[in-house]
Amino acid sequence: MKLNPLKIRNLTAKYPVIQAGMGVRIGSAGLAAAAAKAGGFGTIASVGLGDVNNTDITNYFEHCNQALAGLIREAKAEVAGRGPVGINVMVALANYDLIVKTAVREKVDFIISGAGLPLNLPEFVGDADIALIPVISSGRAFELVVRTWLRKYNRRPDAVIVEGPLCGGHLGFSMDQIEHPETCSMDKLLPEIREVSKKYDMPDLPTLAAEEVACRADIEKFLRMGYDGVQIGTYFITAQEAGIDEKSKQVFINATKDDIVIIKSPVGLPVRVIKTKLVQKVLSGERTPFTCPYRCLRSCNPAQSLFCIARALMATWSGDVDNGLFMCGCNLDAVKKIYPIQEFFDTLAGE
Numbered sequence: 001m002k003l004n005p006l007k008i009r010n011l012t013a014k015y016p017v018i019q020a021g022m023g024v025r026i027g028s029a030g031l032a033a034a035a036a037k038a039g040g041f042g043t044i045a046s047v048g049l050g051d052v053n054n055t056d057i058t059n060y061f062e063h064c065n066q067a068l069a070g071l072i073r074e075a076k077a078e079v080a081g082r083g084p085v086g087i088n089v090m091v092a093l094a095n096y097d098l099i100v101k102t103a104v105r106e107k108v109d110f111i112i113s114g115a116g117l118p119l120n121l122p123e124f125v126g127d128a129d130i131a132l133i134p135v136i137s138s139g140r141a142f143e144l145v146v147r148t149w150l151r152k153y154n155r156r157p158d159a160v161i162v163e164g165p166l167c168g169g170h171l172g173f174s175m176d177q178i179e180h181p182e183t184c185s186m187d188k189l190l191p192e193i194r195e196v197s198k199k200y201d202m203p204d205l206p207t208l209a210a211e212e213v214a215c216r217a218d219i220e221k222f223l224r225m226g227y228d229g230v231q232i233g234t235y236f237i238t239a240q241e242a243g244i245d246e247k248s249k250q251v252f253i254n255a256t257k258d259d260i261v262i263i264k265s266p267v268g269l270p271v272r273v274i275k276t277k278l279v280q281k282v283l284s285g286e287r288t289p290f291t292c293p294y295r296c297l298r299s300c301n302p303a304q305s306l307f308c309i310a311r312a313l314m315a316t317w318s319g320d321v322d323n324g325l326f327m328c329g330c331n332l333d334a335v336k337k338i339y340p341i342q343e344f345f346d347t348l349a350g351e
Contacts, residue, residue, distance in 0.1 A: 001220045003348050006041065006229045008206050009131035009158040011084040011109050014039030015348045016219065016229030018161070018208060019236055019341075021088025021112060022169070022327075024048030024313035028243030029074040031236065031341065036075070036083030038345035043112060044071050046089045046099045048310050048317075050296070060296070061095040065102045072106040084109040086131070090170075091116025092267045092297050100124040112161060115170045115267060117145055122153035131158040135210070137165075137172030138184070139192025146200050156202055161231050162189050164211035168234045168329030170269040171262075178262060178270060186211055190226050214334035216347050234329035239341040245319025251276070251326055252335045260332060266305040267297055274326040278315075282306050 006016040019035035021027040023045035036042030049067035050060045068087070075085045086108045089099045092115045101124050103111055113121050114135025121132055134157055136142045142160060149155045165173050165181035177184050186209055197205045206229065209222040214235040222230050236242060238249040255274045263282050265271040273279055281288060290308040297309070309325065316324035328335075 001223065002351050003216075003219065003223070006206065008041075008084075008110065008133070010129070011041070011131055013041050013083055015345060016208075016223070017041070017345075017348070018112070018229065018231040019043050020168075020210070020231050020233030021045040021086075022233055022237065022242075023088075023090075024310070025243045025317045026237055027088065029071040029078070030241040030243060031239060032071075032085055033075040033078035034239070034241040034341045035236070035345075036079045036085050038342045039083065039348070040345065041084045041086065041110065042075060042079065044068070044075060044085070044087045046087045046103070047093060048296070048313055061098055064095060065098055068099060068102050069106050072103065072108055076106075084131075086110035086112065088112040088114075090114065090267070091118050092269075094296055097124050104128045104130065110158070114161070114163070114172070115269065117141055119145060119148045120152075122149055122155040133157065133159045133161055133208075135161045135163055135172075136193075137163050138189065139196050141172065142193055143196045143199075146196060146202075150200065156200065157205065159206035159208060159228075160193060160197075161208045161210050162186065162193055162227075164189065164209070166330040167211040168272055169327045170265060170267055170271050172269065175262070175270060186222070186227075187225055194226070212329055212331040214331050218331075219348070234331055235334055235344070236341065237328070238335055238338050239344075240338055241341055244317045246338065247319035247321055248316050248324060248326070249338055251321050251324070252328065252332065253337065255326075255328070255332055257330060257333050260328060260330065266301075266307070266309045271327060272329065274328055274332070276324065276326060277322045278307065278312055278325060 006013045017040035021043035027045035032042030032044045050063040087103045110131035112133045134145045164186040208229045209227040210231040213230045213232045259275050261275045288307040312325035
C-alpha cells in the first residue's frame with residue numbers, strides 16, 4: 001500500500017504522519033525538526049517550558065513565551081521550509097491564550113489543541129494563515145467545537161485528530177469507557193466524525209487517528225479504516241531526537257503493557273502512565289507536598305493535588321526516574337530501542 005502525502009490547509013508532508021507534541025520537552029525543537037525533515041508534521045510541545053523549580057522567576061508565563069519562541073525559531077531554521085512545523089497547546093493551561101499568540105507571532109504552520117475543548121482557539125489566532133487542528137474523542141465534542149467556531153469566528157477546522165481510548169497521555173473518556181474500549185473504538189468514532197464533517201460542509205476534512213501507531217502496518221490499518229493519516233506519540237518518545245534524558249527513555253524501553261495504569265491527573269482528566277515510584281504513591285493516596293507560585297493549570301488545586309505534574313514531567317525530562325511521570329499509550333511493548341527518527345520514516349517509502 002502506497003502512503004500518500006498528508007495535505008492540511010496549504011501544508012503538505014510526504015507521509016500521512018503527525019508527530020505528537022509530547023510534553024514536557026519530549027516534543028522539543030529537535031524532535032519536531034527531525035520529523036518535519038523526514039517527511040511528517042513536526043510538533044513542538046508548548047507545555048512546561050518555564051522552570052517550575054526556579055522561584056526567582058517573577059514572570060513565569062513570559063518565561064514560557066520566550067522559551068517557546070526560541071524553540072519555534074530553532075526548529076524552523078533547522079527545517080528551512082522542508083516540512084510543516086507547529087505546536088501542540090493544552091486547553092488546560094492557564095496561559096493558553098498567551099501561548100497561542102506567541103505561536104502566531106512566530107508564524108507556526110499549524111496549531112494542535114486538546115486536553116479540553118479548544119472552543120476559543122480562533123479568537124487568539126485571528127486571520128493568521130495557520131492550520132487549526134482540534135483533538136477530540138467523540139463526535140459530540142467535535143460538533144461542539146465546529147458549531148462554536150462557525151458561530152463565533154466563522155472558522156472551520158483544517159483537520160481533526162481523533163484520540164481513541166487506547167492512546168497515551170490525558171484521555172477524553174470516562175473510566176467506564178477506558179475499561180471497555182470496544183464501546184468507543186476508533187472504527188466506531190470515525191463515522192461520528194465523518195457525519196459531523198458532512199453536516200457542516202467539510203466532507204474532505206483530513207481526519208487523523210491517534211492510537212497505538214508504531215509501524216507502517218499500523219498506519220495502513222487506519223488508512224484502510226478510512227482515516228487520512230495518523231498521529232504518533234508513544235513510539236517517538238525514545239527517538240534519539242526526543243528531548244528527554246536517556247535514563248527516562250530506558251524506563252519506556254524496559255516497561256511492558258503490564259506496567260501501565262490509569263491515574264487522575266491534576267489536569268482533571270484520566271491519564272495513562274507507567275507504574276513508577278511516584279505513581280505508586282499516587283495510587284496509595286500519598287501526597288507529595290509542593291508549593292506552586294505559578295498555577296500553570298487552570299484546574300489544578302495545589303492544596304488538593306497529590307503531586308505537581310509540572311515538576312513530575314520535568315523530572316522525567318531530566319532523568320530523575322524516581323520522581324518522574326511517564327505517560328504512554330497501550331502499545332508500550334513496541335518501544336524497544338533508541339533510534340534516529342529518520343529510521344522510522346524510511347520504512348514508509350515505496351509500496
